[in-house]
Amino acid sequence: MFEVNDIPPIDGWELQQLIAENVQHEEFLFFRFYAGDEQDYFGPDSYTKRYECFCTACRERFTEPHSAGPASKWRICPRCGRSVTPKRWAANDHAAALRKVSFAFHFFQVGPHGELWLTSCQVRMYPYFLIEKYTAFEYCRYVFSAAGAKKWSWQYDGWALRKNCTFRHWYDMGGGRRDDFWVLPSEQELAASALRYSQLTEAFAVLHDLTGYLALYCKYPAVEYLWKMGFGRWLQEREQGGGDYFRRLVNLRAKEPKKLFRGLGKADLRLLREKQPSVSAAAEYKRLKTAGVVRADDTGICFATSASIVRFDTLFLADRCGVTAPELRKYMEKQARRSAQLLPTLMQELMDYHDQLARMQIGGEKLPHDLHEAHARLSERERRLMNREKNEKFRTRRHLLAWMRWKYKGMFIRPVDSAEEIVREGEEQNNCVAGFADRHADGKTIIMVLRRCSEPRKPWHTVEIDPATLKCRQCYAAHNHKRTPEAAEFMDKYLDHLREVTKMIRRSA
Template identity: 25%
Template sequence: MKKEEAAAFKAHKAHFGPISKGLKDYVENHVLLYSRYLFTKSVMRVQYAYCTHCRKQHRPEEPLKHNSKATCPECKSTCVVKKSHVGRKFMKDSVYVVYYEKSIIDPSVITAKGFFVRRDYTGDYKEVTTLYRPSCSYVFEMGGKSTMFCTGYWDEHEWYPRKNIVSEYSFYKNGTPCYTSIDSIKEAVADTPFQYSTWEHYSDGNDMTKFFGLYSKYPCIEFLTKMGYQYFVHAKLEGRRTYDAIKWSGKTVDAVLRLSKKDFKQFKEWKPRITESDETGALTLRLYQLTLKDRNRPPLDELKAIASAVMGIFLGMKPMFKYQNVRACAAYIERQKRKNSRVFGSRANVVSMWKDYMQQCEALGLDLTRNEVVFPHNLYTAHESTTSQVKIKISEIEAQRIAKRVAELEQYRFEMDGYIIRPALSGDEIIKEGKALRHCVGGYAERHAKGETNIFMLRKVADPDQPYFTLELKDGKIKQAYGYQHQQPTGDLKALIETFKKLKVEKRSGQKINKRKEAVAV
């Protein structure tokens, strides 16, 4: 650990005391309530039972059967019966527990600690104790000063800082039950700024660590929850789209929602709540914000309809708003999709081609202040024209980069049913591909060379040198697949690409190391 990290951990650690009685009680009497056993043995045909909870032995009134349940007469615990002579090689009860407490040095700060907890019955069942292995710790302080440290993969005594507050549930949900004490949260937040956080609305099935980390930085969460706009909080916690509708650093409702009091009142009357799953409502709010200065502002019902139509492409549309308002951009996309339905199978295809077209316009030095240039009457025809005008030149360095990338991307080579998918072999091949199929892949040569995207050729095995279809892979997804004049794959070819995606693309992009070795603290 570096000197600065060591100092930060010392300050972080100062907020914690030893394992508390409350944590032990929660583990013993709630989480591991099922981990109570009666081990039986017979001496001279007399059965005795030893309780692992109260550590007392008794003679059952009736013979106890292996794996049945029985009540210990000494401590009244419901226990599982185990014959002591039956093998216990894998008999371990393990859980992951998160427990909250107040800071011992600052009453306005709350803390949480995650423990890997185990009771090991593989040895002498009379000597079993509950073992706690610290896994991570959190300090939540208003003003965005929250911190998190976690232990090493192999050494519980080495602690490392985490840049962001995250839950460790994902490390243990591969088979280890995870628990968080809700009662400990209630006690910890009492008489602190966090008591107003509305955390109760977001405590379903998680350890709340990410929530408190977020609230310590963005207290506007309280506003959003109380006004019924919980969608944005859920989306922020879960990494979903908020469409930039919220100014998270805002101090007032008006500032947070980017609206005047008058506009907020109007929107709130129309949309009293934006619930967890109401993504359309969230985007409608953003479109309402974007149309504030429009002369002929669309009514809210129309904005809702636009939101439903463009939800999947809104991020791609944002550059359009530099040239036209929301209503005009949405209408343009719909017109182009209807005009060339064979070329544009979806609205996303229109946006993708428009972005390519704009890049080519900039390269050609066209006047982008003219509306007929930015939004041509027939986008497909205009794109064909600019594509033919752009001269694509690939430098020697870029050519070398593309050649090197062949080996890197060879792992994705795929052959099935008389077709083969392979990486582009050279810059010249990418250019010729675009010319032969009359689409814009040639413009991707430079980005392919830099590793910003990945271009693959789909060929017939019987005719491997003849361009057929071109694929673009980016961020573990197939972004585009086009044939001659932007023809989209159908039938068997579409099924082939889906199989390629499942067997090659998704399989490789999903290979992540997300497991820790489960060590037990003594």
């Protein structure tokens, strides 16, 4: 196996040229005042004030007369015509500007034994630009061959071998990630290497961790057939966290392409290539196909995709319902046709329905005739059971606050009636009053509803009263809009009424 110093050497000037040819970045035009050659009293520039300039794009040093305009406004180099950023040429200014141009540069080299080496460099523009344009520092080396893959990273005491070949980015001192520039091997170079069948170009266009993919190819060369069969995007999903589904679906240890997907035939692969499902949906399709639940058709891939979206375990739920898995699939498809609901929605409703039966410890139909209606009915029943204790508190509060009811000019106000009503009030008014349910039930606040007598069941304004001072904390219309002038007049009169009532109570006491 190869060692870190087996990498093919590259000349410094050759590396400078490689970077210059493949990297586009900000270029500068540095300028300073220049009064001509003081020793040449009779020269043409002796008494002509000029700018002394240096362009980092063409690396030319030249002078321009002041009559050409202020150099701080130049955006094009007068010599090479390249776009530039003008900067004053001073001891610190030009060095600071050049140091800001930094990036990561990665390039491949083919070794003498057909191995492919990748070098990652930290590159900055050289502050003393009269010597060279770039300064490059290697921070990672990789080698890929038929014997496997290796990665080394630079430490303070030298190169250190790493356990994995995942790609390493370059981060600056502030934690920001630098831009990456790649130079891929040419077709001739790649054809002469051990990675000639790695589909490197396709992988580079799709994947983020190219080195991880190349290490995977070195270990399992069968991965090339995924690109050829049209399933390369599954490698991207594997990279983004779908590795478990990928392993269930693909057998990378296969010695020949036909054994790459165990349990799937040619018709299945044609269907997967045509529909292009996610790797999780394809893994679920394989599982259901192996169990005889679905067939290689559009309905089969649709059912598997829906099941993967909501994590619907068809085999487990079929056993729970006392039917076969194909019968459960037919039941779900029939429910989707009759209720006009999406299949993933109905799958979620069936799982919720069985969870509700278990929580409430009641019997019921395992597969109701109308799933959507049965789920809604059971959800309402569960809400009533959950709100029973809270509604007892609401009922007590309603009796204690009965004296706060009041009518005036075709409007009336009363305490909220139940937990269900405060939730409905929040939904119809599009506000957060439902979050005050517990505080109202515990007596920490008072929630009232203000309505018109002509429409007693239609929400109009929601009111919060301070139980200690009987002052109005909030009074808003729908969508938390300000109260109407009519409601404002009512609330002013209502608060006066509350003050009179409390005075009468204190006198009688």
